[in-house]
Amino acid sequence: MPYTPEETKRRLLAAAVDEFSANGLAGARVDRIAQAADANKERIYAYFGDKEGLFGAALESTLLAVIHAVPIAGEGVDAVLDYAASVFDYQLAHPELPRLLAWEGLERTTPVAFDARSLAHSRKIAQMRVVLPGLDEATAAELLLTIVTLSDGWQVFRSIDQLYSGGRTHLPERIAARRAFVLRTVRSLVESLVAESAEDAAARGRNA
Numbered sequence: 158m159p160y161t162p163e164e165t166k167r168r169l170l171a172a173a174v175d176e177f178s179a180n181g182l183a184g185a186r187v188d189r190i191a192q193a194a195d196a197n198k199e200r201i202y203a204y205f206g207d208k209e210g211l212f213g214a215a216l217e218s219t220l221l222a223v224i225h226a227v228p229i230a231g232e233g234v235d236a237v238l239d240y241a242a243s244v245f246d247y248q249l250a251h252p253e254l255p256r257l258l259a260w261e262g263l264e265r266t267t268p269v270a271f272d273a274r275s276l277a278h279s280r281k282i283a284q285m286r287v288v289l290p291g292l293d294e295a296t297a298a299e300l301l302l303t304i305v306t307l308s309d310g311w312q313v314f315r316s317i318d319q320l321y322s323g324g325r326t327h328l329p330e331r332i333a334a335r336r337a338f339v340l341r342t343v344r345s346l347v348e349s350l351v352a353e354s355a356e357d358a359a360a361r362g363r364n365a
Contacts, residue, residue: 168194169201170218178253179256182208217269217273219251219253227243237288238343241307249332278298281301303343318335
C-alpha cells in the first residue's frame with residue numbers, strides 16, 4: 158500500500174533528523190535519507206525544495222517537539238530547577254537535537270526559521286520572568302541560555318566527557334552525576350540572581 162503524502166513527509170523528516178544529526182548539512186546525503194524513508198528522492202525536492210530546506214524542516218520539527226514537551230511553569234528557584242531537569246532529561250533522550258543545533262551553528266550564518274524561533278524564545282524569556290519576577294529581560298535570557306548550554310554541551314562534546322570521566326560517558330551513574338552537577342550549578346546561579354534582585358529592590362526602596 159503506497160504511503161500518503163503526509164506519511165511520506167513524516168518518514169522523510171524522521172530519516173533527515175537521523176542523517177543530519179550524524180553528518181551535518183554538508184555531509185548528509187539525500188540518497189541515504191530517501192532510502193531510510195523508503196521514498197523516492199524526488200519527493201525530497203517536491204516537499205522541501207532542496208537539502209537545505211529539508212535540514213531546516215528537520216530542525217524545526219525537533220524544536221517544535223521540545224517546546225511542547227518542556228514548558229516553563231511554577232514560581233521560584235524550584236520551578237527553574239524543574240525546568241532545567243526537564244531540559245537535561247529531554248536532551249538526554251533526544252541527543253539528535255543538540256547535535257542538529259551544533260551543526261546549524263557551524264554550517265549556517267543565521268538560524269533556521271529566525272523570526273518564528275525568535276518569537277518563541279521571547280515567550281520563554283517572558284515565562285522565565287514570571288517564574289522569577291525580579292529578573293530583567295537580559296538576565297532571564299542569559300539564564301535560559303546557560304541552562305541549554307549546560308544540558309547540551311556534554312551531549313555534543315562527548316569526546317571531552319570521555320577524557321574527564323575516564324571513558325564512562327554512557328554509564329547510568331555518570332549520567333546521574335552530570336545531571337546532579339548541572340542542577341547544582343543552576344541552583345547556585347538562580348539563588349545568586351534572586352539575592353541580587355532582592356538587594357537591588359531594597360536599594361531602590363531606600364533611595365525612593
